[in-house]
Amino acid sequence: MSKRAKKADTMAQALRKPTQEETRSYYDRIRELVEADRVDAARALLGEAVEKGNHGENLAGWQRVLAPAKAVRVGGKKAPDPTPDFQWLKDHADSYRGQWVALLGGELLTHGPTLQKVVDDLESHPQKDWILLHRIH
Amino acid sequence: MLTLRGDRFTCGRATFSDSSPFQPEPTAKVFVRVWFGKLQKALLTQVDTGAAWSILAPDVAQAIQVPLAAGDPATLSTRFGIKQGLLVKVGFTLIAEEGDHLDTEGTFFVTEDWPDGLNFLGYSGLLDSIRFALDPQANHFYFGPGI
Secondary structure, three states, X not given: OOHHHHHHHHHHHHHOOOOHHHHOOHHHHHHHHHHOOOHHHHHHHHHHXXXXXXXXXOOHHHHHHXXXXXXXXXXXXXXXXXXXXXXXXHHHHHHHOOEEEEEEOOXXXXXXXXXXXXXXXXXXXXXXXXXXXXXXX | OOEEOOEEOOOEEEEOEOOOOOOOOOOXXXXXXXXXXXXXXXXXXXXXXXXXXXXXOHHHXXXXXOOHHHOXXXXXXXXXXXXXXXXXXXXXXXXXXXXXXXXXXXXXXXXXXXXXXXXXXXXXXXXHHEEEEEEOOOOEXXXXXXX
């Protein structure tokens, strides 16, 4: 492209009327894409907004929730096989519908109508990590 | 653990439940044990690659004190209809019986208008960022950090 043509193109870009889409806020456009489950498009638009930089919008929230999940740590003591607890749920669910149950090694430790009640019941249990909590609907 | 072309693909293995007495749908699902926040107890949670977003039940969100004030409002289409709620980052752990647990942080939708105790691990901002594989014959769920 010649210098003159390049200058004309730059001027045309500067004088171009923004489309209706471009006059709407990045925040709203990203939200609409998120709500339409178009997450990749939302991330791309967020990237464009961050690159552009001078839009005057606070997009920190979208940057946070659209960021990929980050592995924080791997490791820890191995968990016991949950199969006995899964079997208990198959065998006894009908008797506990609408309740939270707490299971360990295929045995019912406690049950109740709310998660908080069951958690409170288990406050002093020595094997907290391996207890399976489940609400039977 | 699983390897891919000689490199580690996953870090942990868990047994999953493929049926649930609390689900009205008769088709097989994948339910794994997860620790959420500082609850220190495992919750049976459905892995749902078909769900755009992960969902955390309101009573669980309350129990682990999810900072809802930092959430972003959103209206999402769910299996129970259109719901208004918040998108928030929540720390959780995939529990391994073999290998290592995976501590990570994913984006969850939290709404008051949702059944207690019903949690899902969905695709965006969570499953799309880790590696996972299924062995349906053995009911094994393999998982590891994304690259």
